[in-house]
Amino acid sequence: MGIAAGIMIILISIAHNVYGEKKQVPELKKITSNPVMIGSLRIMIFQGGLLLLAVGIIQVLVSAGTIHLPGISAYFPVGIVLINFITSLVIAALIHSEVFKVTLPQFVFFAVIIVLQILSLS
DSSP states (O other): OHHHHHHHHHHHHHHHHHHIIIIIHHHHHHHOOOHHHHHHHHHHHHHHHHHHHHHHHHHHHHHTTSSOOOGGGGGHHHHHHHHHHHHHHHIIIIIOHHHHHHHHHHHHHHHHHHHHHHHHHO
């Protein structure tokens, strides 16, 4: 279960970066040519994507027995994904409901990942 969760995290990290670069950045460029705005969006896209990539790799390595996270550190991969999930969910549900409607499949995908991560801890 942990390896499946890790692979899913890696896949969503790739999708995060590709979607951001191919869809969101061009859309923002239609609205503004401000390099700070465009650069800031690109930084946020790749920060999130690369953080998820790192968490996914760690999840796979832990689940494969290649590395060991002792004590409370065993909960860091699921904790990072939960922080990302809860932050996105709260903002999308409470502030930007139009985003929530579009990203609902992503929230379901993340919920599956989180369940798999939790089950792999046992």
